[in-house]
Amino acid sequence: MTNRENDILEVKNVSKVFDVDTENEKEVLRDVNLKVGRNEFLCLLGPSGCGKTTLLRCIAGFEDYEGSVAVNGVVRREPGTDRIMVFQDFNQLFPWKTVEKNIQYPLKLQGIRDKAVLKQRTEEVLEKVKLSGQEKYYPYQLSGGMKQRVAIAKALALKPEIILMDEPFAALDAMTRNELQGELLRISETENCTIIFITHNIQEAIVLGTRIIVLAQGGRIVVDEKNKIQRPVTPASEGYGATWERLHSALYQ
Amino acid sequence: MDEKKKRIHAIAARIIFLVVVLLIWELVAKSGVMGDKSELIFPSLEAIADAFVQNFIQGFAGTSLWVYIGNSMRLLLEGLLIGIVLAFLLSGLSMVSRTFYEICNLVISVCDLLPGVALLPVVIIIFGVKPGVITFLVVHAVLWPMARNVLDGFFAVPRIYVEAGRNIGLKRVSLLYGVYFPASISYIVSGLKVGWARAWRGLISAEMIFGVASCPGIGLFINQMRTNMNNAEMYATLVVIIMIGLIVQYGVISPIEKSTVKKWGMSR
Numbered sequence: 001m002t003n004r005e006n007d008i009l010e011v012k013n014v015s016k017v018f019d020v021d022t023e024n025e026k027e028v029l030r031d032v033n034l035k036v037g038r039n040e041f042l043c044l045l046g047p048s049g050c051g052k053t054t055l056l057r058c059i060a061g062f063e064d065y066e067g068s069v070a071v072n073g074v075v076r077r078e079p080g081t082d083r084i085m086v087f088q089d090f091n092q093l094f095p096w097k098t099v100e101k102n103i104q105y106p107l108k109l110q111g112i113r114d115k116a117v118l119k120q121r122t123e124e125v126l127e128k129v130k131l132s133g134q135e136k137y138y139p140y141q142l143s144g145g146m147k148q149r150v151a152i153a154k155a156l157a158l159k160p161e162i163i164l165m166d167e168p169f170a171a172l173d174a175m176t177r178n179e180l181q182g183e184l185l186r187i188s189e190t191e192n193c194t195i196i197f198i199t200h201n202i203q204e205a206i207v208l209g210t211r212i213i214v215l216a217q218g219g220r221i222v223v224d225e226k227n228k229i230q231r232p233v234t235p236a237s238e239g240y241g242a243t244w245e246r247l248h249s250a251l252y253q
Numbered sequence: 254m255d256e257k258k259k260r261i262h263a264i265a266a267r268i269i270f271l272v273v274v275l276l277i278w279e280l281v282a283k284s285g286v287m288g289d290k291s292e293l294i295f296p297s298l299e300a301i302a303d304a305f306v307q308n309f310i311q312g313f314a315g316t317s318l319w320v321y322i323g324n325s326m327r328l329l330l331e332g333l334l335i336g337i338v339l340a341f342l343l344s345g346l347s348m349v350s351r352t353f354y355e356i357c358n359l360v361i362s363v364c365d366l367l368p369g370v371a372l373l374p375v376v377i378i379i380f381g382v383k384p385g386v387i388t389f390l391v392v393h394a395v396l397w398p399m400a401r402n403v404l405d406g407f408f409a410v411p412r413i414y415v416e417a418g419r420n421i422g423l424k425r426v427s428l429l430y431g432v433y434f435p436a437s438i439s440y441i442v443s444g445l446k447v448g449w450a451r452a453w454r455g456l457i458s459a460e461m462i463f464g465v466a467s468c469p470g471i472g473l474f475i476n477q478m479r480t481n482m483n484n485a486e487m488y489a490t491l492v493v494i495i496m497i498g499l500i501v502q503y504g505v506i507s508p509i510e511k512s513t514v515k516k517w518g519m520s521r
C-alpha cells in the first residue's frame with residue numbers, strides 16, 4: 001500500500017479516437033494504463049504518431065477521452081494548475097505581457113495579491129532558469145531558448161503537482177538544447193516536482209529521465225524501466241551504450 | 254540613418270505635393286478660367302482662410318461652428334460607444350453559444366451590406382426626427398464591421414494561447430477577457446478603424462439629409478452654407494471635417510496601436 005501513496009498520477013484505461021464516425025477515424029490511444037510516482041522524472045519516448053502527445057494532452061485535460069486520469073487519487077477531467085503544460089511551441093507565452101507578468105498572471109489568478117510575494121516568487125524562478133534581470137522584456141524580444149526558459153519558470157512558479165513537457169527543446173539548436181537539458185536536470189534534482197517529459201530523442205531521455213517508457217502505436221507501452229545510470233549521464237557513463245541500444249531497438253522495432 | 258532619410262523624404266514629398274496643389278488652386282482661382290462661376294467653384298485661398306476663421310467666430314445665424322462640431326461629436330461618441338459595447342457583447346456571446354453565433358453571423362452579413370442612409374426613411378418614420386436617429390445610424394455604421402472583426406479576431410486566436418489560458422485556470426468569461434480579447438487586439442483595432450470611418454461618413458450624410466434643429470451638426474452646417482451660396486465657407490467646413498478625421502487617426506487610433514500591437518510585437 002505504501003507504493004500506492006507514492007503515486008501522484010494514475011492513468012486508467014485511457015482511450016482516444018479522433019474524428020469518430022468519419023472516414024478519417026483514427027484510434028490514437030487504446031486502454032493506456034500508467035502510474036507515475038512522486039518526484040519521478042518520466043521520459044516518454046516514441047515514434048511520431050504513437051500517441052505520446054495525445055496522452056499528455058489527455059493528462060493535461062485538453063482532450064476528451066475515455067477512461068480516467070487521477071492526480072493524488074482525485075479524478076481530473078478539466079485542465080488545472082496542478083498539471084502545468086510546457087509546450088514545444090515557443091509562442092506559448094502571452095505576447096501582451098512582459099516576462100514578469102507572464103509569470104505573475106497565473107499566480108494572481110490563484111489569489112496571490114501581495115506584490116512583494118509575487119516579486120519574490122518571480123525573481124526566484126527566473127534565477128532558477130538563469131534569466132535574472134529579464135523581467136521587463138516582452139516575449140517577442142526573447143530568443144526561442146529564452147522563451148522556453150520563461151515557460152519553465154512560469155510552470156515552476158505555480159508549484160504544480162506535475163509538470164507536463166511536450167518536447168520543449170525539440171525546436172532548439174543543439175547547443176541551447178544541451179544547455180537547457182542541463183538546467184532542467186539541475187532543477188528537477190533540487191525541486192520537489194514530478195515531470196512527464198515527451199521526447200523522441202533517446203539521448204535526451206537517458207540524460208534526463210529517472211524512468212523511461214517507450215510507446216508504440218496506440219500508446220502501447222513496450223519498455224518501462226528505471227534509469228539506473230549514474231548521474232550526471234554522459235555518453236561515457238557506464239551502461240549508457242547498452243541502454244541506448246535497448247531503447248533504440250524498442251523504438252524502431 | 255537610412256530610416257531617418259526615408260522619413261525626411263516622406264515628409265518632403267508630401268509637403269511639396271500639398272504646396273503644388275494649393276498653388277494650382279490659387280492660380281485657377283485668380284485667373285477666373287471658369288467664367289462667371291469661377292468665384293463660386295474656386296474661391297481664392299484667402300477667402301477660404303477668412304471663411305475658416307469666420308465660421309468659428311460668427312458661424313451661421315449667430316451660432317458658431319464650434320456648437321455644430323460639439324453636437325456632431327457628442328452624437329458620434331454616443332453612437333461609437335454603444336456600437337463598440339454591442340459589438341463586444343455580440344462577439345462574446347457568439348463564442349459561448351454556437352446557435353447564437355450562427356444567427357449573429359447571418360445578421361452581421363446582412364446588416365453590414367445595408368448602408369445606414371438607406372435605413373434613414375424607415376428610422377424617421379418609426380422614431381421621428383430626433384437626434385437619436387443619428388445616434389442610431391452611427392451605431393449601425395460601427396456595430397457590424399466591428400462585430401465582424403472582433404469575431405474574426407476571436408477565431409484567429411492561436412489554440413496554444415487558449416490552452417495555456419485554460420491551463421492556468423481561465424474559463425468562459427475570464428478566458429474571453431484574459432486571452433481572446435488581448436490576443437485579437439490587432440483585429441479589434443482594425444475593426445475600430447473601419448467602424449470609426451463608417452460612423453464619421455454616416456454621421457455627416459445623415460446630418461446633410463435632414464438636420465435636427467434641436468441638435469444641429471457639421472453636416473447641417475455645410476448644407477446651410479450651400480443653400481446660402483457661401484461657397485468659401487463650404488470649403489472651409491470641408492477642411493474642418495478633414496482635420497477632425499486626422500486628429501482622430503493620429504490622436505486616438507495611432508496611440509492605441511502604439512500601446513498595444515506595436516508594443517507587444519504583434520505587428521511591425
